[in-house]
Amino acid sequence: MQRNWFLGDLLNQLLDRPDKRRGKDDKRSIAELCEALLSAEGEVSGFTLASTILDRYQTLDDAGKLDFFVYLNDQLELDAEKLADTARLYANDRSVDLYQKLSESAEPRRQELLRRLNQPSGATQELVAMRVDLLRFLKSDAELKRTDIDFVHLLRSWFNRGFLVLKQISWDTPARVLDKIVAYEAVHQINDLDDLRRRLYPPDRRCFAFFHPSMPDEPLIFVEVALTTEIPGAIETLLSEAREPIEAEQAKVAAFYSISNCQKGLAGISFGNLLIKQVVTELSRELRGLDTFVTLSPIPGLSRWLAGETEHPEHGHTSEAVLAATASAQDVRAMAARYLLLAKREDGMPLDPVARFHLGNGAELHELHADADQSPNGRAQSGGVMVNYLYDLNKTERHHEEFATRATIQASRSVRADSTAALAIKPRENTA
Known part of the structure; x- marks a missing residue:
C-alpha cells in the first residue's frame, strides 16, 4: 500500500x-x-x-x-x-x-x-x-x-488514479503529516492531541489518505473510519472519550464518519469516490468479518433549505419548528427526508452536496437520525440530524449509473416512509 x-x-x-x-x-x-x-x-x-x-x-x-x-x-x-x-x-x-x-x-x-x-x-x-x-x-x-x-x-x-498513493494514517505517522490531518479536518474538528489519538490509536479506528509522489507530506484527501458492531446513529458514540473500544476482528460495520478534502487548489478534481472504493477493498482484505459499509454523514444544506421553506403551505410551520429546535424527532426526520429526496438543483441533481457525492458513488440513503450531532456546527447546519449512506458493493455500480444518467435516488423504505410521514405540527389556519 x-x-x-x-x-x-x-x-x-x-x-x-x-x-x-x-x-x-x-x-x-x-x-x-x-x-x-x-x-x-x-x-x-x-x-x-x-x-x-x-x-x-x-x-x-x-x-x-x-x-x-x-x-x-x-x-x-x-x-x-x-x-x-x-x-x-x-x-x-x-x-x-x-x-x-x-x-x-x-x-x-x-x-x-x-x-x-x-x-x-x-x-x-x-x-x-x-x-x-x-x-x-x-x-x-x-x-x-x-x-x-x-x-x-x-x-x-x-493527479489521476495511477499516480495516487493510498497510505494508512496512524499514531506512528510522522508529526508533520499528523499536524496537517488536524488542520485539514473539515467535518468534525479535532480539538487536541488526545482527540486525535482517539481517532487513530484504538484497534477499532482507521484513517486513510491519498498522497501524490510530488507532494509526499501533503494529504490530498483523507477518510476517518470507525469499526463497529452496528450501524451508528450519532457522532458522539464514535467520538466520545468514554467509549469502550472493541477489537477490530469483532467489527461487522465500517462507518465512514469524516471525509476531508485538503487542497483548495484541487477543487473540482474528485478523489473521494476512488478513496472510498479503495478503503473498502483494503478493509475487506484485512477484516473478513466486515459485511456492512456505511457513512454517518452531515446534511450541510438542510437549515439553509428550511429557511427558504417557511412560507410553504404544507410544511412551512414544521420548517420553522426545526429551525427553532422545537420540532419532534419524527418531524426533524420527515423534513430531512423531504430535503434529501425532493430538493433539487436546476439540473435535477440533489441540492445537498454530500448527497450528490455519495449517491454519485452508488450509495443509497439508508437511515436518518435526529439529534445525531449536538455540536454547534451540527445544530446550525442541520438541526442535529445526520444520515447513513449505505454502500452495498453488489449494487453500487448500478446505482451509480442510474444516478448519473437519470438522477435516480436510491433510498431505503425507512427514509421513504419518513418523507411521507404526517407532520406532528399542523399547518396554521388561514385567518385572512
Whole structure:
C-alpha cells in the first residue's frame, strides 16, 4: 500500500541542487520569462526558467498576480482563426501532418507553459497553490475561467488514479503529516492531541489518505473510519472519550464518519469516490468479518433549505419548528427526508452536496437520525440530524449509473416512509 520514495527523493536532490535554481537576477518581466520558457530557449534552460518564474510569482502582490493571470488568459489564448482554418483543411485531408497541426492549434499556449513550469522539484505543489489564487480572482473576473479550465485539465492528468498513493494514517505517522490531518479536518474538528489519538490509536479506528509522489507530506484527501458492531446513529458514540473500544476482528460495520478534502487548489478534481472504493477493498482484505459499509454523514444544506421553506403551505410551520429546535424527532426526520429526496438543483441533481457525492458513488440513503450531532456546527447546519449512506458493493455500480444518467435516488423504505410521514405540527389556519 505504501511505496518506497527513496529513488525519487534521491533524484530530486540531484536535480534540484541550489545551483540549479538560478535566475533570481534575471531582470526580464514575468511575461518575458514565460515567453522565453515557451521558446527554443526554454527547451535548453527550461528548468532554470521555470524555477525563476515560480520564484518570481511568489514575490508578487495581488495586483501583480492578477496581471499574471490576465496575461495567461489573453496573451496565451489559442488562435481561433488558425484552428478553424486547420480544421477545414483536415476535414478534406486526414493526413497525420494535418492532424498534428490541428492538435497543436487546439491547445492554448498556456497549457504548454504550465507543463513546462512543472519541471522543478516541488513545482506541482506550487502550481496547486497558484490555482488557489486563481480561484480567488475568479470571483470578480469570470473571464479567467478559460485559464482555470486549462489548470483543471492538466491537474486532472497529473493527479489521476495511477499516480495516487493510498497510505494508512496512524499514531506512528510522522508529526508533520499528523499536524496537517488536524488542520485539514473539515467535518468534525479535532480539538487536541488526545482527540486525535482517539481517532487513530484504538484497534477499532482507521484513517486513510491519498498522497501524490510530488507532494509526499501533503494529504490530498483523507477518510476517518470507525469499526463497529452496528450501524451508528450519532457522532458522539464514535467520538466520545468514554467509549469502550472493541477489537477490530469483532467489527461487522465500517462507518465512514469524516471525509476531508485538503487542497483548495484541487477543487473540482474528485478523489473521494476512488478513496472510498479503495478503503473498502483494503478493509475487506484485512477484516473478513466486515459485511456492512456505511457513512454517518452531515446534511450541510438542510437549515439553509428550511429557511427558504417557511412560507410553504404544507410544511412551512414544521420548517420553522426545526429551525427553532422545537420540532419532534419524527418531524426533524420527515423534513430531512423531504430535503434529501425532493430538493433539487436546476439540473435535477440533489441540492445537498454530500448527497450528490455519495449517491454519485452508488450509495443509497439508508437511515436518518435526529439529534445525531449536538455540536454547534451540527445544530446550525442541520438541526442535529445526520444520515447513513449505505454502500452495498453488489449494487453500487448500478446505482451509480442510474444516478448519473437519470438522477435516480436510491433510498431505503425507512427514509421513504419518513418523507411521507404526517407532520406532528399542523399547518396554521388561514385567518385572512
